[in-house]
Amino acid sequence: MSGQKQAGATEPEFEARVRALLAGDASLVRPSAVPYPEIRRRGVLERRRRLAVGGAALAALAAVPVGAYALGGGSTTTSPAGPSPTVLTSGRPAPTLSASASASASASASASAPTSASPPAPSTPSATSTAPARPASPAHQLLDGITFDQAADGLGKCLDYNKAHRLPKDPAYIDLGRPADYRIILAMRSTGDSNAPGDGYFVVAVRQKPTPVRLICTVKDGKAEGLNTSGGDPFGDAGTAVVPDINSGKLYQQSVIDKGNWKLPFRWGIIGGYRASVATMTVSYGGDAGEVVLDHGWFVATGTLHKQVTAAPHLKGYDAAGKLVYDSDHDASYEKTLP
Structure with a gap:
């Protein structure tokens, strides 16, 4: 169509054909219908995505601790920000954790986490690193309600007492060392008498290095008194299987001044060395049987x-077969009667 009429076509026929062609072209360029279902589906998905993102953000905020805990010295403190948080897990509130439970959980997590990110903290000496060793049988060697801590404290005071009473340039002075060098083998109450009035408690301890030492000390009113020590091999040149300590009489005697008038009931003890051939021991005093503990080469006998x-x-x-290998009645070096 170049703007000229087609040959043989009349005016009405030409106009009718033009209208028909225009109508056909219009139908070809008409846009398709709006896809409402697809638009709605995409909108729903977008709203769900935004809700999911928002929910995750709220959960992250809820997981941030609101209360901070400081554990130390047996006390628990809470920051002014508020109480401990309730952590949301899978959309449900978890039980509120106490400070101690939180600390335990943190410690467990720290133990399982890799440490390559930062160097380990230097180790701190434990509170007991300077304490003496414990006796073999605390129930039978820490007596009369005396705790290990009390016995250890008494030992420390006895060692300080030794240093404080050192004479200038005393050639006989022996440095008794630290409490950590010793093992406590006995702690029991002491009964005051006419010669040394006032009750207290005895601490008996031994060490092996750098030189063997046996220490007997009395603690009264929180102060060390009457320190007695001996050094070297407790057996000396004795050939017996058991060697009672020559100075342990202070543990089973009251003052000679009070002979026949001792304060009763009287807690007593006796210590000494025993050889490997000895498996068990017995003791009696005043007709009553006492108890004996064998502790790393030292015997500790006690009673009332x-x-x-x-x-x-x-x-x-006695040896392991039950054979008698020592009897103090047959030991010429043992004082069998009291002074």
Whole structure:
């Protein structure tokens, strides 16, 4: 169509054909219908995505601790920000954690986490690193309600007492070392008498290095008194299977001044060395049987006296087969009667 009429076409026919062609072209260029279902589906998905993102953000905010805990010295403190948080897990509130539970959980997580990100903190010496060693049987060697901490404290005061009473340029002075060098083998109450009034408690401790030392000390009113020590091999040149300590009489005697008038009941003890051939021991004092503990080469015999006596404790030692290998009645070096 170049603007000229087609040959043989009349005016009405030409106009009719033009209108028909225009109508056909219009139908070809008409836009398709709006896809409402697809638009709605995409809108729903977008709203769900935004809700999911918002929910995750709220959960992250809820997981941030609101309360901070400081644990130390046995106390618990909470920051002014508020109480401990309730953590949301899978959309449900988890139980509120106490400070101690939080600390335990943190410690567990820290233990399982890799440490390559930062160097480990230097180790801190434990509170007991300067304390003496414990006895083999605390129930039978820490007596009369005396705790290990009390016995250890008494030992420390005894060692300080030794240093404080050192004479200038004393050639006989022996540095007794630190509490950590020792093992406590006995702690029991002490009974005051006419010579040393006032009750207290005894601490008996031994060490092996740098030189062997046996220490007997009395603690009264929180102060060390009457320190007695001996050094070297407790057996000396003795050939017996058991060697009672020559100075342990202070543990089973009251003052000679009070002979026949001792304060009763009287807690007593006796210590000494035993050889590997000894498997068990027995002791009796005043006709009553006592208890004996074997502790790393030292025997510790204790009991309670209920009557006046004139004879020292009677000791016996047996080997693993039950054979008698020591009897204090047959030991020429053992003082069998009291002074």
